[in-house]
Every structure is written in C-alpha cells, then in structure tokens.
Amino acid sequence: MSAKQPFDSVVTTHGPTILRVCRAVLGPVDADDAWSDTFLAALQAYPKLPPDANVEAWLVTIAHRKAIDLLRKAARQAIPVAELPAVPSAADVDHRDLDLQRALAELPDKQRFCLVYHYLVGLPYAEVAEILGGTQTAARRAAADGIAKLRTTKGLIP
DSSP: OOOOOOHHHHHHHHHHHHHHHHHHHHOHHHHHHHHHHHHHHHHHHGGGSOTTSOHHHHHHHHHHHHHHHHHHHHHTSOOOOSSOOOOOOGGGOOSSOOOHHHHHHTSOHHHHHHHIIIIISOOOHHHHHHHHTSOHHHHHHHHHHHHHHIIIIIOOOO
16 A cells, blocks of 8 residues: 655645646636635545545546536626626627637536536546546537537537
C-alpha cells in the first residue's frame, strides 16, 4: 500500500485542474470561491481518503458539489442591473458565439458537466458517471448532445 502524498502537494498538483473545472462550470466570478471551498472540504476529508483513491476524480467530485451549491445559491438571488441592455441590430450580430464560457453556461447542467469533466479535466466517462450519479453510457450521450448543441447553436465546434 502506498503512502498518501502531503496535502500541499495535492493542492499543487491538482489545483490548476480544479480551477479550470470551477471556471468552466461557474464562470470566472465564482470560480475562486468554489476552488477555495473545494480544497477546504478536501483538507478536512483527506485523512480518511484511502491511499489508492483517484485523488483527481475525488477532487472533481467535491468541486462539482461546491459548484452545484453556488449555482443553486445564485439561482435564488436577483441580479440588479442599472439599465436594460440595448438590442443589437441584425447587422451587428456575428452568428457565431465564440465565448466558450457563456456557451457552456447555456447548456443543460448534465451536458455542461460531462463536457467539462471529460474534455477539460480528461476524466474517463466511467468516472464522470460516478461523479454525476449515472451510467457511463448516459455520460457519453450527454457529452455528445452537448457537443452537438454547441455545433448547431453556437458555431463553436467545426
């Protein structure tokens, strides 16, 4: 049985990946909070983690739950605006949406999570399914549907 690495090494090794996950799921504003919450929760639970556990998948699971908490909290809050945005004319509109962050945010949660965890983090579909609580086939299908939606509605992926 191998010994676990010190927690500061875990943060150094997996911190950038977890930040990318948080940014992709939540956007840049709430990503730092979710990242911090993830590693605070992980620090408390780390002593009980088995030495042979997949630490990256474990951290993505925690980040996923923290992101869900923040999304639910944001959904319950009103967003004040000073002025209503102007409606662009048809001539001003580029029909391609090159903002991947916004495009991901517009996908249904399951599609967004599957795309982020598989393509951004590089987790296999089996681990994505475990994180999301479904089957590997469902995770693969949700990712494929998300890619298709990005292709057809956003023109992001050729």
